[in-house]
Amino acid sequence: xxxxxxxxxxxxxxxxxxxxxxxxxxxxxxxxxxxxxxxxxxxxxxxxxxxxxxxxxxxxxxxxxxxxxxxxxxxxxxxxxxxxxxxxxxxxxxxxxxxxxxxxxxxxxxxxxxxxxxxxxxxxxxxxxxxxxxxxxxxxxxxxxxxxxxxxxxxxxxxxxxxxxxxxxxxxxxxxxxxxxxxxxxxxxxxxxxxxxxxxxxxxxxxxxxxxxxxxxxxxxxxxxxxxxxxxxxxxxxxxxxxxxxxxxxxxxxxxxxxxxxxxxxxxxxxxxxxxxxxxxxxxxxxxxxxxxxxxxxxxxxxxxxxxxxxxxxxxxxxxxxxxxxxxxxxxxxxxxxxxxxxxxxxxxxxxxxxxxxxxxxxxxxxxxxxxxxxxxxxxxxxxxxxxxxxxxxxxxxxxxxxxxxxxxx
Amino acid sequence: xxxxxxxxxxxxxxxxxxxxxxxxxxxxxxxxxxxxxxxxxxxxxxxxxxxxxxxxxxxxxxxxxxxxxxxxxxxxxxxxxxxxxxxxxxxxxxxxxxxxxxxxxxxxxxxxxxxxxxxxxxxxxxxxxxxxxxxxxxxxxxxxxxxxxxxxxxxxxxxxxxxxxxxxxxxxxxxxxxxx
Numbered sequence: 001x002x003x004x005x006x007x008x009x010x011x012x013x014x015x016x017x018x019x020x021x022x023x024x025x026x027x028x029x030x031x032x033x034x035x036x037x038x039x040x041x042x043x044x045x046x047x048x049x050x051x052x053x054x055x056x057x058x059x060x061x062x063x064x065x066x067x068x069x070x071x072x073x074x075x076x077x078x079x080x081x082x083x084x085x086x087x088x089x090x091x092x093x094x095x096x097x098x099x100x101x102x103x104x105x106x107x108x109x110x111x112x113x114x115x116x117x118x119x120x121x122x123x124x125x126x127x128x129x130x131x132x133x134x135x136x137x138x139x140x141x142x143x144x145x146x147x148x149x150x151x152x153x154x155x156x157x158x159x160x161x162x163x164x165x166x167x168x169x170x171x172x173x174x175x176x177x178x179x180x181x182x183x184x185x186x187x188x189x190x191x192x193x194x195x196x197x198x199x200x201x202x203x204x205x206x207x208x209x210x211x212x213x214x215x216x217x218x219x220x221x222x223x224x225x226x227x228x229x230x231x232x233x234x235x236x237x238x239x240x241x242x243x244x245x246x247x248x249x250x251x252x253x254x255x256x257x258x259x260x261x262x263x264x265x266x267x268x269x270x271x272x273x274x275x276x277x278x279x280x281x282x283x284x285x286x287x288x289x290x291x292x293x294x295x296x297x298x299x300x301x302x303x304x305x306x307x308x309x310x311x312x313x314x315x316x317x318x319x320x321x322x323x324x325x326x327x328x329x330x331x332x333x334x335x336x337x338x339x340x341x342x343x344x345x346x347x348x349x350x351x352x353x354x355x356x357x358x359x360x361x362x363x364x365x366x367x368x369x370x371x372x373x374x375x376x377x378x379x380x381x382x383x384x385x386x387x388x389x390x391x392x393x394x395x396x397x398x399x400x401x402x403x404x405x406x407x408x409x410x
Numbered sequence: 411x412x413x414x415x416x417x418x419x420x421x422x423x424x425x426x427x428x429x430x431x432x433x434x435x436x437x438x439x440x441x442x443x444x445x446x447x448x449x450x451x452x453x454x455x456x457x458x459x460x461x462x463x464x465x466x467x468x469x470x471x472x473x474x475x476x477x478x479x480x481x482x483x484x485x486x487x488x489x490x491x492x493x494x495x496x497x498x499x500x501x502x503x504x505x506x507x508x509x510x511x512x513x514x515x516x517x518x519x520x521x522x523x524x525x526x527x528x529x530x531x532x533x534x535x536x537x538x539x540x541x542x543x544x545x546x547x548x549x550x551x552x553x554x555x556x557x558x559x560x561x562x563x564x565x566x567x568x569x570x571x572x573x574x575x576x577x578x579x580x581x582x583x584x585x586x587x588x589x590x
Contacts, residue, residue: 073483076515108574140429147439154452161454161529161568167515175520176454177574202428206421301574309521310481 021049024391028057032135032395035405037379039394046390051383055376058409066369070311071097071338072171074369079165081373082407084127085120087113088349090169095250095345096356097171101338103303107252108296109173114252115186115289116159116168117347118282122193123152124350124402125275125282132272132399133204136213141203148196151189158182172306183290190287197279214268218385218397221266228381231374232352234401237274238266244348256288268400275402311337311364336362351375351402375407454568456514456529459507459545460554462590470551471526474500478518478527486511487518505550509543516569523581525570525590530557564589 027038036057042050062081066074078089091113098105105113130145153163159182160168160175168175204210220230225238235242243260245253261277263270317335340362346355352374361367378401385397415421441447451457461470474491490504518527530553537543545553558565566589577585 069483072517073481076483076513076517079513140425150439157455158452161452161456161516162514165513165515167517175516176568176572179573199428203425207425208421299574300576302576302579304576306579309517310477 026394028054033398034131034403037398037403037405037408039382041391041394043391048386048389048391048394051386051394053379053382055379055405056409058405060410062410063369063371066366068365070364071307071366072309072311074366075170076165076167079167080406081371081410082124082349082351082354082375082404083164084404085124085350086164086166087116087120087168088124088347088354090167091117091251092345092347092349092354092356094169094171095347096343096358099345100341100343100358100360101171101307103172103305105173105251105303106300108177108293108299109301109303110252111289111293111296112174112178112301113169114256115286115293116156116166116174117251118285118289119152119156119186121282121350122279123149123156125279126152128275128350128399128402129200129272132396132402133210135395135399137209138204138207141200144196144200144203148193155182155185155189158185170302170306170309173300173302177301178293183293186286186290190283190290193283194280197276201276211269213393213396214272214400216265217268217389217393218400219265219267220381220385224384225266228384229377230352230381231377232348232350232402233271233274233278234352234378236261237263237271239263244346244353248346250345250347252289252292253285255292256285258285268396271400307338313337313364337364338362346372349374351404351407352378371410373407373410375401375403375405378403379408451531451533453531455531455533456516456569458530458532458535458553458557459509459512459550460528460530460557461505461547461550462526462528463551463554463558465590470502470505470547471524472502472505473524473526474502475523477521477523481517481521483515483517484511484513502547505547507545507550509545510540519567519569520572522570524583525567525587528554528567528570530554532557558590 022043024041024043025038026041027033028036033039038054038057040052040054041048042052060080062077066077069077075090075093078093079086081089126145126149130142130149133141133145156166157163159178160166220228220234220238222238222240225235225240230238231242239262241260241262244250245258246260258281259277261274261281263274315335315337317333338360340360342357342359344355344357346353348354353372354374355372357370357372358366359368382394382397382401385401386394389397441449443449461472463469464471472489474489476489479485479487479489486508488504488506488508489502491500491502493499494501514529516529519525519529532553566587571580571584571587
């Protein structure tokens with residue numbers, strides 16, 4: 001019955017019973033596509049038999065733009081990738097650059113990075129839950145989630161002076177230390193947050209509409225998920241316990257205890273469950289880090305050999321040369337500003353595996369900066385996940401993959 | 411799902427009970443923003459730009475070292491300067507910030523060795539034309555005057571002397587700076 005997209009042009013196949021496929025264009029300005037995602041759907045009745053994501057409506061050329069800015073300035077660009085959790089992007093850029101420069105970050109800065117990273121995870125998951133539930137039809141969850149996300153954003157504002165585009169992490173550490181007020185706010189938040197998660201679960205966990213809309217929708221087996229390149233909560237929902245925080249610990253994750261929640265069947269409901277449990281784990285990580293922060297009171301938050309914000313364009317190594325009249329003259333030959341080489345770093349961002357690969361040619365700007373973002377890979381998995389479902393389920397699938405188009409198009 | 415739950419819609423009533431409880435007993439979280447309440451940003455909020463006016467002489471503190479121009483990721487700062495022959499000091503003629511291009515990262519105030527430029531906590535500003543958000547030197551000084559009357563003196567922005575930075579990594583003037 002289903003006609004593949006390729007065979008449409010050959011109309012002469014069977015003129016008598018040939019039925020022209022019905023195409024529906026969804027987006028790019030549709031409110032439930034979470035940004036500017038355009039999907040061309042091939043329909044048969046209300047069943048989707050083909051789906052073709054068209055991306056690039058939010059393309060800003062971040063990778064190319066990074067080649068014209070120096071290493072510290074590219075961190076500002078990274079804020080605009082996944083704008084829901086910008087600290088996670090800051091961290092992965094800095095990790096790659098620190099690996100390239102060979103800088104060891106002080107312990108206090110590592111703890112601070114872990115705290116803000118987990119705060120970003122909670123705030124991203126809250127926004128995901130809010131919009132996902134709103135798409136499916138639960139209005140009140142949206143209001144509750146935004147109420148609590150506001151508290152996190154207020155704490156972010158106290159930490160770094162911005163609510164969305166933080167630019168908080170810098171090469172060799174972080175930009176500002178926490179004050180006592182922020183630590184108290186965070187303690188209060190971690191105390192109250194588990195009860196707030198229970199509130200959301202009261203609203204939708206056993207709600208029959210929610211169950212109807214999410215159970216048995218877009219089932220991904222573990223094998224398919226790995227083959228499609230899915231990462232993060234989507235992969236863990238299928239039962240694969242792959243978490244970069246455990247596999248290749250960065251920052252202070254090796255010091256803290258936490259569990260990696262996994263699902264069983266790999267449907268939309270399992271992915272929802274995984275994210276809800278992940279929020280509890282994040283809360284626990286923040287609490288542990290805050291306790292450890294007391295041990296490092298008064299320590300520096302910036303590595304001793306961290307480069308200046310303003311990386312010089314060229315550096316000359318002073319080399320004394322004898323001069324007949326002046327004694328010695330310092331001429332010097334040019335040396336690379338940063339070490340020549342390449343570096344790769346990946347982290348577990350709220351959406352999945354976020355990785356940066358950077359090549360340096362010795363100048364103060366990256367020669368090439370490649371970003372692997374989870375949203376791009378997840379969008380490419382939509383056709384596989386949606387085949388055979390209804391149009392209404394497509395909204396649930398877009399929601400459950402948790403895509404941000406700024407992250408995908410970059 | 412058991413039969414009783416299925417018939418009496420128990421889980422839906424549980425959810426409705428939570429909503430009712432919040433409606434009756436919880437404090438409203440909505441802020442009636444422009445009419446009744448004003449939002450006060452946290453200290454160190456990166457808002458409208460300003461040039462710090464020296465309280466004694468009335469001139470900007472800027473020494474035209476051009477570090478902010480070089481560090482700006484969006485390249486929105488323009489400086490012209492002249493050298494005073496008697497003192498051999500640089501003096502700015504033009505200091506322009508294009509607020510529309512600015513990304514509010516705060517690198518300029520962090521890198522400035524004399525704490526002459528600042529992102530103030532003012533966030534309620536707008537312009538109907540592009541020219542209105544093109545801050546010239548006079549406009550930037552005026553921004554500072556508008557901002558500093560609401561503040562407690564001496565004012566010290568967190569980015570001028572970042573908390574937790576090792577002392578020796580800061581320039582001398584930033585190390586000893588106690589606010590304006």
